[in-house]
Amino acid sequence: AQSVTQPDIHITVSEGASLELRCNYSYGATPYLFWYVQSPGQGLQLLLKYFSGDTLVQGIKGFEAEFKRSQSSFNLRKPSVHWSDAAEYFCAVSLRGGYNKLIFGAGTRLAVHP
Amino acid sequence: NAGVTQTPKFRVLKTGQSMTLLCAQDMNHEYMYWYRQDPGMGLRLIHYSVGEGTTAKGEVPDGYNVSRLKKQNFLLGLESAAPSQTSVYFCASSYSEETQYFGPGTRLLVL
Numbered sequence: 001a002q003s004v005t006q007p008d009i010h011i012t013v014s015e016g017a018s019l020e021l022r023c024n025y026s027y028g029a030t031p032y033l034f035w036y037v038q039s040p041g042q043g044l045q046l047l048l049k050y051f052s053g054d055t056l057v058q059g060i061k062g063f064e065a066e067f068k069r070s071q072s073s074f075n076l077r078k079p080s081v082h083w084s085d086a087a088e089y090f091c092a093v094s095l096r097g098g099y100n101k102l103i104f105g106a107g108t109r110l111a112v113h114p
Numbered sequence: 115n116a117g118v119t120q121t122p123k124f125r126v127l128k129t130g131q132s133m134t135l136l137c138a139q140d141m142n143h144e145y146m147y148w149y150r151q152d153p154g155m156g157l158r159l160i161h162y163s164v165g166e167g168t169t170a171k172g173e174v175p176d177g178y179n180v181s182r183l184k185k186q187n188f189l190l191g192l193e194s195a196a197p198s199q200t201s202v203y204f205c206a207s208s209y210s211e212e213t214q215y216f217g218p219g220t221r222l223l224v225l
Binding site for chain 2 (some may be wrong): 004009032036042044045086090092094096097100102105
């Protein structure tokens with residue numbers, strides 16, 4: 001079955017430290033890949049997406065993600081975390097030609113220490 | 115340009131009551147979606163629509179019905195609410211296989 005795994009439920013980092021959030025997917029073919037962020041009590045905001053081409057994609061708020069086909073991964077990174085980055089992060093995939101239906105991971109909650 | 119809006123923002127129901135959640139988008143998107151978000155489970159697709167007058171089941175459709183009578187609106191109905199339907203409901207819309215834009219969510223509590 002198609003699935004998205006975010007192995008880390010909670011992550012705590014210090015402000016200014018680097019960040020990597022992991023995402024692995026299980027699909028027969030390369031899907032479209034997304035990272036969304038959700039601040040408390042808010043809707044979801046798209047950080048970045050990968051459809052094709054360059055496997056390192058840049059997003060908003062200084063985030064980037066790298067698609068690795070051999071590892072079925074799409075990890076999110078940020079070189080220096082700000083306190084305002086504290087939120088929940090969701091990796092999601094959709095199947096090409098599949099009406100853009102998103103399958104989400106369970107999410108990773110990020111806490112930032114001052 | 116309001117994007118995706120959802121009505122109401124919060125609702126409390128008693129078991130067995132019915133209600134309709136309204137989603138509206140002003141971006142002329144063809145595709146619309148309803149998801150529910152539960153702790154530790156991410157978002158799961160309930161129903162979706164790929165155009166006016168069309169609807170289809172998603173991952174967790176049981177207990178819900180939807181209608182897309184107008185392109186800009188996508189309604190989610192609960193005919194007989196159950197405590198298991200306590201959740202946060204998100205609507206989203208998109209152009210074909212492009213970025214989905216999400217509404218602010220509706221928090222539903224079923225007692």
